Amino acid sequence: MRAILSIAANQILRLAADRGALVMLVLFPITLNLILGISLQKAFSPDFRLDRPLRVALAVEEGPLATPLGRILAEEVPGDLWAVENAASADAARALVRQRQAEAAVIVPAGVPAEAIIVVSEPGTVAAGLTKEVVRETLAALVDPLAAQIPVDTEYIPAQPAGATTPVASRAMDYYAVAMSALMIFFAAARGTESLLQDRQTGVYFRVRAGGTGRATYLLGKLVGTVLTSILFMVVMAVATRLLFGVRWGDLAAWAVLTVAASLAAAGVNVVLMALIRRPDVLDGVSAAVFQVMGFFGGSMMPIYIFPDVMARISRFLPNRWMLDGYLAVAGGSGVAAILDEAAALALTALVLFVLGWSLDGAAARAAQEV
Amino acid sequence: MQILRAFASGGRRGRGERVPPAAPAPVLAAPARTAHREDQPTIEAAASTGIVAGAESGAPVLVVTDLVKRYGEKVAVDHVSFEVTPGETFGLLGPNGAGKTTTLAIIAGVLRPDGGDVCVGGYSLRTARAQAQRLLGVVPQEVALYPDLTALQNMRYFATLRGLRGRERDVQIEEALELVGLREHARERVDRFSGGMKRRLNIAVGLLGRPRLLLLDEPTVGIDPQSRRHILDAVKGLAAAGMTVLYTSHYMEEVEYLCRRVAIMDHGRVIAQGSLEDVRRLAGESVVLRLRVSGLATPPDWSRLAREAGCPLEMADGELRIVLPDGPRQAPDILNLLAAHGVPLDGLRLEAPDLETVFLSLTGRGLRDGEV
Numbered sequence: 001m002r003a004i005l006s007i008a009a010n011q012i013l014r015l016a017a018d019r020g021a022l023v024m025l026v027l028f029p030i031t032l033n034l035i036l037g038i039s040l041q042k043a044f045s046p047d048f049r050l051d052r053p054l055r056v057a058l059a060v061e062e063g064p065l066a067t068p069l070g071r072i073l074a075e076e077v078p079g080d081l082w083a084v085e086n087a088a089s090a091d092a093a094r095a096l097v098r099q100r101q102a103e104a105a106v107i108v109p110a111g112v113p114a115e116a117i118i119v120v121s122e123p124g125t126v127a128a129g130l131t132k133e134v135v136r137e138t139l140a141a142l143v144d145p146l147a148a149q150i151p152v153d154t155e156y157i158p159a160q161p162a163g164a165t166t167p168v169a170s171r172a173m174d175y176y177a178v179a180m181s182a183l184m185i186f187f188a189a190a191r192g193t194e195s196l197l198q199d200r201q202t203g204v205y206f207r208v209r210a211g212g213t214g215r216a217t218y219l220l221g222k223l224v225g226t227v228l229t230s231i232l233f234m235v236v237m238a239v240a241t242r243l244l245f246g247v248r249w250g251d252l253a254a255w256a257v258l259t260v261a262a263s264l265a266a267a268g269v270n271v272v273l274m275a276l277i278r279r280p281d282v283l284d285g286v287s288a289a290v291f292q293v294m295g296f297f298g299g300s301m302m303p304i305y306i307f308p309d310v311m312a313r314i315s316r317f318l319p320n321r322w323m324l325d326g327y328l329a330v331a332g333g334s335g336v337a338a339i340l341d342e343a344a345a346l347a348l349t350a351l352v353l354f355v356l357g358w359s360l361d362g363a364a365a366r367a368a369q370e371v
Numbered sequence: 372m373q374i375l376r377a378f379a380s381g382g383r384r385g386r387g388e389r390v391p392p393a394a395p396a397p398v399l400a401a402p403a404r405t406a407h408r409e410d411q412p413t414i415e416a417a418a419s420t421g422i423v424a425g426a427e428s429g430a431p432v433l434v435v436t437d438l439v440k441r442y443g444e445k446v447a448v449d450h451v452s453f454e455v456t457p458g459e460t461f462g463l464l465g466p467n468g469a470g471k472t473t474t475l476a477i478i479a480g481v482l483r484p485d486g487g488d489v490c491v492g493g494y495s496l497r498t499a500r501a502q503a504q505r506l507l508g509v510v511p512q513e514v515a516l517y518p519d520l521t522a523l524q525n526m527r528y529f530a531t532l533r534g535l536r537g538r539e540r541d542v543q544i545e546e547a548l549e550l551v552g553l554r555e556h557a558r559e560r561v562d563r564f565s566g567g568m569k570r571r572l573n574i575a576v577g578l579l580g581r582p583r584l585l586l587l588d589e590p591t592v593g594i595d596p597q598s599r600r601h602i603l604d605a606v607k608g609l610a611a612a613g614m615t616v617l618y619t620s621h622y623m624e625e626v627e628y629l630c631r632r633v634a635i636m637d638h639g640r641v642i643a644q645g646s647l648e649d650v651r652r653l654a655g656e657s658v659v660l661r662l663r664v665s666g667l668a669t670p671p672d673w674s675r676l677a678r679e680a681g682c683p684l685e686m687a688d689g690e691l692r693i694v695l696p697d698g699p700r701q702a703p704d705i706l707n708l709l710a711a712h713g714v715p716l717d718g719l720r721l722e723a724p725d726l727e728t729v730f731l732s733l734t735g736r737g738l739r740d741g742e743v
Contacts, residue, residue, distance in 0.1 A: 002531070003531075003532055006528065006531045006532060007532075010517075010528050013520065013524065014517060014519055014520060017519045017520060017560075018519055201513075202513050202514065202515055202516075203511035203512065203513030203514070203515030204515045204516070204517070206476070206479070206481055206509070206511050206513075206515065207509055207511055207515040207529065207576065207577075208529075208532055209479075209480075209481045210479035210480060210481050210504060210507060210509040210511075210586075211504065211509070211529070211532055211533050211580070212480075212501055212504040212505060212533075212534075213532050369440075369442075369482055369483045370481060370482065370483065371480055371481055371482065371483050371500065
């Protein structure tokens with residue numbers, strides 16, 4: 001155990017001694033956060049229009065005003081704005097959003113106008129803002145003065161005074177703080193696995209093994225160091241973006257659970273890449289390409305809600321997307337219970353990748369006839 | 372501090388001083404295979420009296436028996452056997468690719484042999500690898516250090532992995548850094564070190580844990596002459612302090628400077644072993660004709676010339692070295708042959724054979740890169 005911790009601590013020590021790491025793992029993502037947060041703020045504005053209809057689940061309860069309102073929302077809103085899917089209940093509508101079969105849900109309760117219409121959406125997306133605007137415009141167009149007074153609430157999105165828009169720049173910053181972290185955590189983890197290959201190339205691995213440290217101990221030490229590096233990276237990103245851009249990361253416990261799971265998954269991806277490639281110079285280039293493609297499909301470059309359906313579906317198979325969804329949910333006010341699915345998916349992926357990477361590395365060690 | 376004191380005297384020996392000849396030993400024959408019991412180490416049995424007691428007992432610290440290592444069809448180590456006795460610096464000499472590093476990796480317990488066995492301090496690598504490795508210090512051919520850390524951070528890391536803790540760790544680190552002359556540079560980053568300093572630190576790490584046997588794999592490759600001298604003196608100091616060293620190199624002059632006994636490897640096999648004098652005798656009546664060549668417009672086909680001359684030769688750094696198996700009487704014929712091929716000569720001298728000559732006469736090839 002002591003050897004494992006020594007190997008892991010050595011990686012952190014080397015990270016601290018490396019100024020290049022400060023640039024690559026802190027300044028670079030923060031700069032991108034700033035650039036994308038400013039340049040893409042329009043994409044987070046309620047005025048922003050997708051080049052396709054928004055998928056909306058509509059749940060209408062029976063009521064004197066609710067029923068006609070529901071019919072108007074289903075039939076009168078232009079088809080280029082909404083593609084409406086009727087849901088049997090409010091919970092069913094929420095489930096459609098949760099399962100990402102709809103980008104937003106509109107729940108019209110039986111008690112309107114005393115009860116508010118609820119717009120449900122994922123946090124950090126434009127869908128809620130857009131949907132809310134469409135509902136309001138539709139209500140305003142009605143002659144009935146009662147309808148114009150119906151409140152419209154949102155779930156997941158921090159409460160806003162009626163009629164106010166979400167603070168646009170801040171939301172883009174929030175999104176990209178998470179998005180850049182979900183991208184760069186893979187680069188942070190890569191430092192650990194690259195150091196493993198470098199150790200093999202420079203003779204350090206030979207020296208350590210000749211000193212009596214077993215292969216399993218050595219690999220575990222590197223793995224622990226890799227996970228710790230990733231966690232450290234997320235801590236630095238969270239603190240830096242909070243101080244610089246006022247980004248709110250949400251509940252600490254949920255954030256911590258997600259960060260551990262995300263760090264394990266990032267380490268797992270890197271372990272497999274390392275075991276497959278086994279040359280540090282090649283690994284560097286290949287990893288960068290893989291991480292960027294994953295980042296693009298996972299929503300780190302462009303917000304997922306503007307993706308075509310096919311790409312949005314692809315993104316659901318990537319750990320980047322799970323990280324993004326999880327962190328955005330936490331930032332939107334969710335606790336541990338709400339992100340358990342994402343955390344479990346990340347941890348399970350990590351486990352599978354660790355086993356795969358371990359087997360591949362073991363096969364390579366046997367081929368090299370290592371003891 | 373015993374090592375330090377001994378180093379202080381051993382390290383100040385005159386440069387170029389030759390080690391006195393050892394008693395004759397078998398040449399071109401397999402070494403005597405020392406009987407050992409895998410479950411009852413010979414030297415370790417005397418451990419109660421310490422390492423020096425074991426060394427004084429004369430039982431070999433290292434016994435390599437019939438070692439074989441194959442990579443597919445290629446035999447990298449071909450039935451290699453030798454022994455290293457306590458306090459001895461044993462040289463493993465051979466050109467690049469001869470199998471020295473592979474042999475060392477097996478001895479270090481990192482590579483699995485296909486046949487044979489290695490015993491360190493009486494412990495067989497096959498049955499007691501961990502115990503054997505505890506007696507070993509390894510200095511790899513590469514500079515196996517972290518350049519982005521300081522010398523001290525590197526030492527602490529490797530010391531911890533060797534199982535050293537607290538005061539004992541600090542003392543050993545200090546001793547090792549002192550020995551290689553880097554104590555003043557302990558808090559400097561390794562990437563700011565010269566090549567020679569890195570090599571010395573590489574050795575210092577190998578000394579952690581006070582190994583009974585130090586494996587040095589080409590420790591002077593790619594460094595300046597001054598650093599090389601420093602390293603050789605350090606190794607000599609260690610030997611003077613009683614440390615047993617297995618030293619591999621393709622520099623015959625280093626092996627001749629440091630070692631009393633050598634094994635010469637080629638194509639995975641030991642082609643000669645014994646004391647320096649015995650091995651040199653393998654060259655028979657041979658002498659080396661060294662010819663300074665200058666103003667050579669078009670180099671001749673050296674291989675063809677060697678075949679015509681019937682002698683191994685090599686051309687390196689503007690000097691033609693020709694081994695004359697039948698002694699100086701062959702020289703006129705060779706000079707005439709060279710003149711016929713238009714090789715302009717700018718001086719010549721005859722020398723007694725050295726290890727390089729032995730290798731050249733046994734294999735027809737030089738030890739170093741760039742041979743004919």
